[in-house]
Amino acid sequence: MATLEFRNISHSYEYSFGKVKEKEKAEWVINDLNVVWEDGTANALLGPSGGGKTTMLNIISGLLKPTEGQVLIDGKDVTEFSPQERKIAQVFQFPVAYDTMNVYNNLAFPLRNRGYAKNKIDSKVHKISELLNLDEYLYEPAGSLNEGEKQKVSLGRGIIRDDIVAMLLDEPLTLIDPKLKNGLRRTLMKIQRELKLTMIYVTHDQHEALTFAEYVSILNAGTIIQSGSATELYDNPKQPFVGFFVGSPGMNFIDCSLSGGNLDCKGFTLDIGSFLEENGVKEEGEVKLGIRPESLMISKKQTETSVPFNIQVIENFGHYQIITVEGMKKRLKAKISSDIGVSIGERIFLSFPKDKIILFKQDKRIL
């Protein structure tokens, strides 16, 4: 139960390991991050591989000392503290459990090491195993469990100590059989809610991140681009990358130029003047239009404001279909009802509802 904080954290493996002597020439995997993870919240770091997620986690837990900046727990600087002193549990992709020991002894191990009394150990082991639904395997060797159960054992070992304040999870479900993932995900969420631990969950999987966490930070190339709830990220992406990464399929983008209320999309023009005025947008010039595939409206007949496109690909998902269309050197995706009959090569008309249009200027949201 603690608030975790990064103050101006930067990290370069090259510089820290002395491979590159000059800061300017070194490659920085994390750039001047300032983040606060509030006490008792469920958080996720989401982003493509190589974005710096695991590095961040290891800096929090103390496995890695940042090149620059401070790590704080409840306002106290712990940058120089060892992982043990930070009282943070960390779970990795691979379950960490002693295969030959039974589940009971695996869970008791961290407590015995710290000299807990026997009856105290016994009650803790039972409490944690119940929480994790491991009670029926308590006297089985950990090696006989499936990967999902084993991952629960590593989780239990991490959180069994009384003094644990936070839990870090580094892609804990990546290697777990898809059929076991659901159960394990529910267990994780239950633990977070019951123990009120501050949790940080690292994943490249948007489904896991958005399902698990109240606050998701999108990380790309060592920088947090945007943080917020799943709904905020989906509805109000602050950068094109977020619009693309959150939602499936991702947002469509069109390079346009904006002048006098007209959005010139190079091939067709959208009159959005009054809408810009309402929202107090004054910028002009080169912009990027963003619109979600589910926001595009399809019709078979041309109207005043609709734009013709040809259907290239149709993917039917049962209750909806995704069509990929081309026209005027643009390629867009639209999500439409399965009840609409469409065929490859067919010409259809798309309209762009004004209130669903998002505009970016130099990758920053302006509308």
Add this chain to the structure above:
Amino acid sequence: MGIELKHVTKSFGRKKALDDISLEIEDGGFVCFLGPSDAGKSVLLRVMAGLEKVDSGKVFFDGKDVTKLSVRDRNVAMVYQDFINYPNMTVYENIASPLRVAKKYSKAEIEEKVHEVAELLNINKILRQKPDEISGGQRQRTAIARAMVKGAKYIFLDEPLANLDYKLREEFRTQLKETFSNREGAFVYATADPIDAMALSSHTGYLHGGKLLQYGDIDEVYNNPSYSMVGKYFSNPTMNLLNGKLNRGDKTIEVTRELKIDAGRFVDRLSNENYILGIRPKDIGFSDGPDKIEISGELMLSEIVGSETELHVDYNGQNIIVLEPDVIHYKYGSMLTLFLDKNKFFIFDANTKVLVAKTGGDKNGNA
């Protein structure tokens, strides 16, 4: 013209991997075999490709018996998960290698063929790169380009997307569908993911314990799953299956007092007492109407998948999944009132698991 299997059986020791399989795949088709792991999907592909001998039965290509022909003489190619032949060679060299081995193409011909297929698969800009410098999706496309460049008529893909993250899957599916929509021969694809099957294929087959439970046109299988297992699997998220009892007196099948359906139209065909009612998550929602059944339950989990939200609701100890077409956050533990569409139920026999009627079928409840 196409592939035909007649009564193909294959065992490994005592285990029947393929149990009397007969089917036809027409040229121009894209066929997905779906099913849990170990259902026999990979073996089926390997038998068609000639990588595995059959115990009994016959395989025909274009009417010609190829049962005894080896993989080399069948004009086929097999693509596995994230499979690159030569990690030290460039993408170009990887694609070109089957042509070089064939020793019948000039340098100029090879170059032309490689560029043609690379353009089709949208990897023409990375031909000079090495496999470890490109993304998982690009590696997968390189493997497919290699299979296509030698002009194989039938291409078999064994779970090609299993290791890709969701953004790459999304992109790759569209690409695959576009590439193969106007091509000779056929694509045969094995997957555990119903989304792949729905989005990509013209025909699909569901395997279960080495048996082909159903095979047919994609819409037919989706609308009339012949077994509850097929219905459950061929749906994303999975179809809800609820245990019900037939009440001959008032001609209903009853899950609970409030959740029951009218079986009047087809009660004569129901000879047992126990039935399974199947309803897809998309056919359950929050809006009332004349054809709706109202129930309420506690929200246990809400998952954000792509641009939709899956809600897991506990109803009388059964987990009911509801699909909402948006990214929404619901509070766990809250009571939700749900409306089930009366006309969207599938009725399966609880013993045989066979589809016996549909509430939305014709006047007799036939499919």
